[in-house]
Amino acid sequence: MRSARSFTALTLLAAIAAAALFILHLGLGTVWIPPDRVVLALLDRPTDPTDLTIVRELRLPRAILGLLVGCMLGLSGALLQVVMRNRLAEPGLTGVSTGGIFAAVLFLAGTWGLPHPGRLLPFVVLAGALAGGAVVLVASSFRGRIDPLRLILTAVIVNAVLGSLTSIVMLNSRQALGGILSWLIGSLNGRVWDDVWLALPWAAVGIPAALLAARPANVLQLDDESGRALGLPLQPARVALFGLAAVLAAGAVSVSGAIAFVGLMAPNAARVIAGADARRVLPLAALIGCVLLLAADLVAQSLSIKPPIPSSSARVGLPVGAVLAVFGAPLLIILIRRSIR
Amino acid sequence: MNDVEPLRLAEVSAGYGRRMVLDGLDLGLQQGTITAIVGPNGSGKSTVIRAMARLLPARSGVVLLDGHDIRSFGSRDIARLVSVLPQSPSSPPGLTVRELVELGRFPHTGLFGRFGAEGALAVESALTLTELSDFAERPVDELSGGERQRAWVALALAQGASTLLLDEPTTFLDVRHQFEVLDLVASLCASRGMTVVMVLHDLVHAANYADRVVVVDGGRIVADGAPSEVLTVGLMRTVFGVAAKIFTDAESGRTICLPISTGRS
Numbered sequence: 201m202r203s204a205r206s207f208t209a210l211t212l213l214a215a216i217a218a219a220a221l222f223i224l225h226l227g228l229g230t231v232w233i234p235p236d237r238v239v240l241a242l243l244d245r246p247t248d249p250t251d252l253t254i255v256r257e258l259r260l261p262r263a264i265l266g267l268l269v270g271c272m273l274g275l276s277g278a279l280l281q282v283v284m285r286n287r288l289a290e291p292g293l294t295g296v297s298t299g300g301i302f303a304a305v306l307f308l309a310g311t312w313g314l315p316h317p318g319r320l321l322p323f324v325v326l327a328g329a330l331a332g333g334a335v336v337l338v339a340s341s342f343r344g345r346i347d348p349l350r351l352i353l354t355a356v357i358v359n360a361v362l363g364s365l366t367s368i369v370m371l372n373s374r375q376a377l378g379g380i381l382s383w384l385i386g387s388l389n390g391r392v393w394d395d396v397w398l399a400l401p402w403a404a405v406g407i408p409a410a411l412l413a414a415r416p417a418n419v420l421q422l423d424d425e426s427g428r429a430l431g432l433p434l435q436p437a438r439v440a441l442f443g444l445a446a447v448l449a450a451g452a453v454s455v456s457g458a459i460a461f462v463g464l465m466a467p468n469a470a471r472v473i474a475g476a477d478a479r480r481v482l483p484l485a486a487l488i489g490c491v492l493l494l495a496a497d498l499v500a501q502s503l504s505i506k507p508p509i510p511s512s513s514a515r516v517g518l519p520v521g522a523v524l525a526v527f528g529a530p531l532l533i534i535l536i537r538r539s540i541r
Numbered sequence: 542m543n544d545v546e547p548l549r550l551a552e553v554s555a556g557y558g559r560r561m562v563l564d565g566l567d568l569g570l571q572q573g574t575i576t577a578i579v580g581p582n583g584s585g586k587s588t589v590i591r592a593m594a595r596l597l598p599a600r601s602g603v604v605l606l607d608g609h610d611i612r613s614f615g616s617r618d619i620a621r622l623v624s625v626l627p628q629s630p631s632s633p634p635g636l637t638v639r640e641l642v643e644l645g646r647f648p649h650t651g652l653f654g655r656f657g658a659e660g661a662l663a664v665e666s667a668l669t670l671t672e673l674s675d676f677a678e679r680p681v682d683e684l685s686g687g688e689r690q691r692a693w694v695a696l697a698l699a700q701g702a703s704t705l706l707l708d709e710p711t712t713f714l715d716v717r718h719q720f721e722v723l724d725l726v727a728s729l730c731a732s733r734g735m736t737v738v739m740v741l742h743d744l745v746h747a748a749n750y751a752d753r754v755v756v757v758d759g760g761r762i763v764a765d766g767a768p769s770e771v772l773t774v775g776l777m778r779t780v781f782g783v784a785a786k787i788f789t790d791a792e793s794g795r796t797i798c799l800p801i802s803t804g805r806s
Binding site: 421 | 594596615616617618619620621624625627628629630631632633634635636637640644645647648650680700
C-alpha cells in the first residue's frame with residue numbers, strides 16, 4: 201500500500217542518495233579526495249588549496265551536469281509517458297536526439313571554414329534537437345489534433361529517417377565518424393563550466409515548469425472525454441507538455457549527447473514506487489534521474505578505454521550512455537517484470 | 542422557485558463531420574429532477590449529453606447554461622457547473638480512488654494551484670457519499686465494476702457542479718451494481734437537489750428512476766413526459782421495433798415496460 205508517508209520517505213531517500221553520489225562524484229578521479237575535504241572545498245574552506253582547483257574547477261561542472269541532465273531526462277520521460285499515454289515513451293521518442301545528432305554530423309562533415317568548430321557544436325546540436333522535436337510535433341498534428349498514438353508513430357518514423365540520413369553522412373565523412381560517436385552514445389567526459397552555462401537556462405526554466413505541470417498532466421492521463429469534461433483544453437495541453445519535454449531533452453542532448461535509458465527508467469521506477477499521480481511521479485522521476493546518471497557516470501569515469509578513433513589517441517572514460525545501457529537495461533527489465541504481471 | 546433552467550438545448554443541431562446527429566433538438570431541464578434519455582442505437586442519445594456540456598459544439602441553435610449562451614463560458618467555468626460521466630471513462634493503472642476524485646477539483650484550482658480546505662472537504666464528502674472512504678487508497682483499476690463506477694461518480698461530485706450528465710452509467714454492471722449506481726444517483730438528486738440527465742438503455746431503469754423520460758430517435762425528440770405517459774405499446778413498436786407489454790405494478794404504482802419480441806413472428 202502506498203501512503204503519503206512512505207512517498208515522502210522515499211523522496212527523501214532519493215534526495216539523500218543524489219547528494220551522496222554528488223559528493224562522491226566530486227571526490228573520484230585521478231586523485232581521490234575524501235568527502236569531508238570535498239565539502240570543505242565546496243564551502244570555500246579547503247584544507248589543501250589544490251582541492252579547491254580540482255573540486256570547483258575541474259570536477260564540479262561535470263557533477264552539476266550529471267545532476268541537471270539526469271533530472272531533465274527523467275522529467276522529460278515522465279511528461280512524454282503522459283502525453284503519449286504509453287509507458288515506453290522516452291525522450292528519444294521526440295525527434296530531439298536524432299535531430300541533434302543529425303545536425304552534429306552535418307556540421308562535422310563540412311569544415312565550414314570556422315575557427316573553433318568544437319565550441320560551436322553544442323549550439324548546433326541544440327538547434328537540431330529543437331528542430332527535430334518541432335518536426336515531430338507538426339507532422340503528427342492533423343486538423344489541429346494531437347493523438348497520442350499518432351504522435352508515437354510519427355516520432356518513430358522521423359527518428360528512422362533522421363537516423364538513416366545520419367548514417368549516410370557518416371559513411372561519407374571521416375571527421376563526422378570520429379567526432380559523432382560520443383554524441384551518439386552520450387557522455388559527460390571533459391565537460392567544463394561553459395557546458396553548464398549552456399544547459400542551465402533550459403534546466404532553470406524547464407525543471408520548475410515540468411514540476412508545476414502535474415495537475416494538467418493528471419487530467420491528460422484520463423480518457424479524452426473525461427479530460428475535456430473537467431475543462432482542460434486537451435490539444436493545447438498536449439502541445440505544451442510535449443514542447444516542455446522536447447526542450448528538456450534538447451537541453452540535455454546539447455551538452456551530453458543522446459544518453460539513453462535514463463528517460464525511460466526514471467519515470468518507470470517512479471511509477472512503480474509512487475503509482476500514477478503526476479504530483480508524485482514527476483518529482484520522483486527527476487530525483488531518480490539524477491541518481492541514475494550520477495551513479496552511472498561514477499562507473500563510467502572509473503573505467504577507461506582507448507577508443508580506436510582516428511582523431512584521438514588518449515585514454516578516455518567510458519561514455520556514461522554506454523554504462524547506463526549495459527547496467528540499466530537489466531534493472532529496467534526486473535522493474536517491469538515486477539510491476540506488470 | 543428558481544425558474545431559470547440549469548440547461549436548455551434550443552433548436553440544436555450537431556454532428557460529426559458531415560453526418561448530422563441532432564436535428565433541431567429542443568430540450569430544457571428542470572432543476573432537481575432526473576431525466577432519462579432513451580432511444581435506439583445511433584439515435585443521438587449520447588450526442589445530446591455531449592452537446593449539453595459543449596463537448597461537441599452546436600452547428601446551429603443555442604445551448605443555454607443557466608440562461609446564458611454556453612459559448613460565452615470558459616471550459617473550466619462549464620466544468621464547475623456541469624459534470625459529465627462519459628460512457629467508458631479510463632484512468633491510468635495505479636491511480637488511487639482518492640487521486641481520481643481529487644481530479645474533480647481541477648476546474649476550481651488554477652492550473653498550478655492547490656485546492657485548499659474547500660477542495661479537501663469536497664473530496665471527503667464525495668468519498669463519503671459514494672461509500673468509498675474505505676477504498677480511497679486502492680487503485681481504481683483493481684476495483685470491481687460497480688465500485689469503479691462509484692469512484693467516477695465521486696469524481697463528478699467533487700467537481701461541485703449542480704448538474705450531472707451520465708452516459709449509460711449502468712453498462713457492463715451486473716444487476717445489483719446497476720441498482721447501486723442508480724440508487725446513488727437518485728439519492729444525490731434528492732439530498733443535494735442536483736439536476737440529473739442519464740442516457741439509459743434499460744427502459745425498466747428509466748421508468749423506475751426518472752421523473753421524466755425523453756425518447757430520442759433520428760436526432761429528434763419523439764416523446765417526452767412522465768414514464769407512464771411516454772412508455773406505451775405504440776411507442777415501443779414504432780421507435781424500438783419491439784412488441785412490449787406495459788403495466789403498472791399494483792404495489793409501487795410504477796410503470797413496468799416488458800419488451801417481449803421483435804414483433805415479427
